[in-house]
Amino acid sequence: xNSSNIFKTITMFSFISGIFFLYADEIEKVENKxxxxxxxxSTSDGKSEIKxxxxxxxxxxxxxxxxxxxxxxxxxxxxxxxNGNPQKNExxxxxxAVLEINYLLHQKELLIxxxxxxxxxxxxxxxxSKKLRQTVRxxxxxxxxxxxxxxxxxxxxxxxxxxxxxxVIAKAKTWLKQQMGAICSK
Numbered sequence: 001x002n003s004s005n006i007f008k009t010i011t012m013f014s015f016i017s018g019i020f021f022l023y024a025d026e027i028e029k030v031e032n033k034x035x036x037x038x039x040x041x042s043t044s045d046g047k048s049e050i051k052x053x054x055x056x057x058x059x060x061x062x063x064x065x066x067x068x069x070x071x072x073x074x075x076x077x078x079x080x081x082x083n084g085n086p087q088k089n090e091x092x093x094x095x096x097a098v099l100e101i102n103y104l105l106h107q108k109e110l111l112i113x114x115x116x117x118x119x120x121x122x123x124x125x126x127x128x129s130k131k132l133r134q135t136v137r138x139x140x141x142x143x144x145x146x147x148x149x150x151x152x153x154x155x156x157x158x159x160x161x162x163x164x165x166x167x168v169i170a171k172a173k174t175w176l177k178q179q180m181g182a183i184c185s186k
Contacts, residue, residue: 048115056108058184060131062176063101070099070140070168072161079149079157092147094157097140097164099172105132106184136175140167 073096082088106129113124144167145156158164 048113051112051114053110053112054107055110055127056106057182058106059179059182060104060106060184062103062179062183065169065173065176068099068101068169068172070097070138070165072097072164074161077157079147081151082149083147086151092157092159094142094145094147094159095140095161095164096142096158097161097168099138099168101136101138101172101175103134103136105134106130107132138168138171138175140164141171 075094075096076091077094078090079092079094080089082090082092109128109130111126111128113126115121140158142156142158145158146163147159148154148156158167
């Protein structure tokens with residue numbers, strides 16, 4: 001091989017390798033794309049669809065705190081180690097109080113009625129007002145009781161109806177105060 005053939009071979013090799021690297025660069029390009037596929041279906045079967053949206057809700061009336069009167073429940077239970085005294089194991093009356101508050105709730109809803117049809121039909125929008133009777137139940141929390149029983153894990157109880165009543169009324173008063181912001185404006 002003479003020098004001109006070597007030069008031609010090197011030139012040809014350079015040309016081929018340049019083309020290879022040019023296309024190899026194109027081959028190695030990888031693009032990652034995030035694609036969201038939305039599944040949609042259109043029907044014209046004439047059926048109606050009703051959607052409800054709550055646009056207003058407020059409390060119409062709440063009872064006065066002075067009118068709250070709980071129901072007292074009494075149970076005779078055998079208690080061991082009453083108030084930590086290992087000699088005191090006996091049947092004891094324990095009390096629980098339950099209070100239900102009934103109130104009226106005003107709701108205003110927007111009904112949106114759409115119909116699947118071939119020709120485009122505007123949705124029908126109706127405003128509906130309703131009054132609903134609601135009830136909230138409160139129960140005295142025996143953890144606030146004035147006597148306890150048991151050695152390892154103590155269980156608390158109310159020893160009088162008055163103490164159970166005070167506990168449940170305190171819970172109800174707190175709830176009533178929290179609801180004052182939701183009273184309907186006149």
